[in-house]
Amino acid sequence: MSTGSGPTPPSPDKIPRTERGRKTLRKLLDAAALEFGERGFHDASITGITRRAGVALGTFYTYFDSKDEVFHALVRDLSGLVRDAARHALEGEHDAIGTERAALAAFLAFAREHKEIYRIIDEAEFVDPASFRSHYETTALRIHERLQRGAQSGELRADVSEAHAWAIMGMNVFLGLRYAVWSEDLEPDEIAGIASDLLDRGLASR
Structure with missing residues (x-):
């Protein structure tokens, strides 16, 4: 995974102070994404995470106290990485509809690279309901803020x-499920174009 905005461990006393520590935390979160994504929360293990990360078991406890805690941090981390993927895609000039098109294309590209995000977020509904809800609420808030800017500009x-x-x-989530996780038979830009055409017909100022 990309480094994005950087991972945030669950408690202040476990925040890495060095670049080496931040890299180790990144390796643990990336390994956790693979472990939870492939095995699911209940079958995943801390030893599986450390084995994938290539670190000693004791290293895990430098950053996390439990499997629940690393899962919680992982959901927040994935949510941040999705946010950053959209943010990078929106650099430069875009009109209101073009903004949503670029954000969706970026999400689809991210989901193709990190298919495990769907299983992890889905399991969070039961394992970590607060993070599950926060993921979707903050995503919707960012979209709403973009739409409001488009309305204010008259677009x-x-x-x-x-x-x-x-x-x-909701449209974006299910397009990602169909065209990023289940298959990749259409390119992200093509899918985003179809979706933006719907938005243009339904939301554009007339």
Whole structure:
């Protein structure tokens, strides 16, 4: 995985102070993503994570106290990486509809590289409900803020709402499931173009 905005461990006393420590934490989170993604939360193990990361078992406890704790950190980390992928894609000039198109294409590309995100986020609903809800609420909030900017500029209809943001997020999630996890038979830009055409017809200011 990319380093994104950087992982955040669950407690202040475990924040790595050195670059080496930050790299080790990154390796543990990447290994946890593979372990949980392949085996699921209940069958995954701390030894499986450390083996994948290539570190000693004791190293794990320098950063996390339990399997639950690393899972919690992983959900937050994945959510941050999705956010950063969209942020990088939106650098430069985009109109309101083009912004959503670029954000979706970036998400689809990210999901193709990290298919395990779907299983991990889905399991979070039961293993870590607070992080599950936060992931979707913060994602919807970012979309809503973008839509509001489009409405303020006159590009989008004036009545765009939070519900519109959740509808767009739902579309994006299931497009990712179909065209990033289950198959890759259409390119991300093509899928994003189809979705943005729907948005243009439904949200653009007339």
